Amino acid sequence: MPVQVILGAQWGDEGKGKIVDMLSEQADIVARYQGGANAGHTVVIGDRQYVLHLIPSGMFHPHIICVIGNGTVIDPAALMSEIAQLEAAGIKVSGRLLISHNAHLIMPYHKLLDVIREQTSTKIGTTGRGIGPAYIDKFMRTGIRIVDLLDRDVLAAKLKTNIEEKNRILTRVYGESKIDVDAIIAEYEDFDKRIDEYVTNTAVYLNQAIAAGKSIIAEGAQGALLDVDHGTYPYVTSSNPTSGGACTGLGIPPTAITSIVGVVKAYSTRVGNGPFPTELHDGTGERLRTVGNEFGATTGRPRRCGWFDAVAMRHSVMVNGIEQVAVTKLDVLDGFDEIGICVAYEHRGKRLRHFPTDLRTLEDVTPVFEFFPGWKTPLSAAGRYEELPENARRYLEQMAEMTGTRLWVVSTGPRRDQTIAPPVGADQHR
Numbered sequence: 001m002p003v004q005v006i007l008g009a010q011w012g013d014e015g016k017g018k019i020v021d022m023l024s025e026q027a028d029i030v031a032r033y034q035g036g037a038n039a040g041h042t043v044v045i046g047d048r049q050y051v052l053h054l055i056p057s058g059m060f061h062p063h064i065i066c067v068i069g070n071g072t073v074i075d076p077a078a079l080m081s082e083i084a085q086l087e088a089a090g091i092k093v094s095g096r097l098l099i100s101h102n103a104h105l106i107m108p109y110h111k112l113l114d115v116i117r118e119q120t121s122t123k124i125g126t127t128g129r130g131i132g133p134a135y136i137d138k139f140m141r142t143g144i145r146i147v148d149l150l151d152r153d154v155l156a157a158k159l160k161t162n163i164e165e166k167n168r169i170l171t172r173v174y175g176e177s178k179i180d181v182d183a184i185i186a187e188y189e190d191f192d193k194r195i196d197e198y199v200t201n202t203a204v205y206l207n208q209a210i211a212a213g214k215s216i217i218a219e220g221a222q223g224a225l226l227d228v229d230h231g232t233y234p235y236v237t238s239s240n241p242t243s244g245g246a247c248t249g250l251g252i253p254p255t256a257i258t259s260i261v262g263v264v265k266a267y268s269t270r271v272g273n274g275p276f277p278t279e280l281h282d283g284t285g286e287r288l289r290t291v292g293n294e295f296g297a298t299t300g301r302p303r304r305c306g307w308f309d310a311v312a313m314r315h316s317v318m319v320n321g322i323e324q325v326a327v328t329k330l331d332v333l334d335g336f337d338e339i340g341i342c343v344a345y346e347h348r349g350k351r352l353r354h355f356p357t358d359l360r361t362l363e364d365v366t367p368v369f370e371f372f373p374g375w376k377t378p379l380s381a382a383g384r385y386e387e388l389p390e391n392a393r394r395y396l397e398q399m400a401e402m403t404g405t406r407l408w409v410v411s412t413g414p415r416r417d418q419t420i421a422p423p424v425g426a427d428q429h430r
């Protein structure tokens, strides 16, 4: 039975939350495999909008079990408040959420260091949620894991050692004041009581579910171009949103994965710093931001906007193994006379064959655009692929053809019913 990886194919905020929520209807389990509360996944149900940060986007279907995998980094304060908000809205979380005992914890000092580093070294434009510093500790092998919460003595000892080291860094390197060990120990001992009911060996749970033929969605956060290995380093997040991250971040083998779906916006956005070849600094960029309501779901920051970048997408398709795409926010392009797609990059007079991962080249490329006629009519009424205006279909088919992918879902608005469900007009463009 299927294990589908649903991931962001660009720089995040592609609409993964909406697509995962929609596909959850047919699934049994939704499992998040990396990142933390830096994510903001929006799900709109009727006239209510929910923004999820750590909880998988399958939570709104009562039959779904949600898993937060070992590859994530968990800020217990953020998680507890997210659970409380959902429960207050009538969404039952208890009994439906499993958290990996091997996931790492985000500590108050990770958030502090995240913010300080942004001020003192390369300005990545992070979300300030402590993600980078928590993954540093994980890979330094000093991180504190969920399982450590369950043993008070181990927790206290590890926290003391870690905080002593952080205090040396805070005072000597950054001239900041020390943080108090005892307050943090007390705070995290309290989380232990509240988190206990959710904690389990999720790798065993997921592998048993695979063996039992359950249908699983592995949900990525961020996007492939923010991947620490395959993105626009150093302007990336500190984990692997690409499809391989689903295996390491959940403890499932690559052979279990049956399909990989790239969620892709019909144009491009990026929040935070770093190269963005198709960015539009003019009225068109502003129009995409306004019509698309392109403001961060986690930080509220305005997102940078530009045309769809087929070169970057081909890179994403290659490193992820994307075969099918869910194209979102097509309706945002409704009013445009013409719509651009970047078909190639030029660098010092030469066409580049591949998306450059070397920052200096990428910052220096000139995008080559092809323009396609708009459809100039609202799309959200279309329930079937064939009902889309011809120019909209032609645009989608160009996106698919240029990136070597198959159209699978088309989203024409934030709501569940504003979706052309899979498979859209089965391989019509092939």
Ligand code: GDP
Residues within 6 Å of the ligand: 008, 012, 013, 014, 015, 016, 017, 018, 039, 040, 041, 042, 043, 044, 292, 296, 297, 328, 329, 330, 331, 332, 411, 412, 413, 414
């Ligand atoms: P995620 O992080 O990938 O889940 O995406 P975000 O939730 O951060 O950003 C996507 C935004 O676009 C949210 O406000 C969604 O409600 C909205 N959205 C999703 N799909 C569509 C769509 O097809 N059309 C429009 N207009 N908005 C959409």
Ligand code: IMO
Residues within 6 Å of the ligand: 008, 011, 012, 013, 014, 038, 039, 040, 041, 124, 125, 126, 127, 128, 129, 130, 131, 132, 220, 221, 222, 223, 226, 235, 236, 237, 238, 271, 272, 273, 297
């Ligand atoms: P979702 O899951 C868009 C960006 C930040 C910054 C960089 C590093 O909603 O798509 P971090 O706090 O992770 O160390 O920041 O990554 N970033 C995102 N951009 N969507 C996200 O998540 C993001 N999560 C992190 O803006 O540029």
Ligand code: MG
Residues within 6 Å of the ligand: 012, 013, 014, 039, 040, 041, 042, 297
């Ligand atoms: Mg988001």
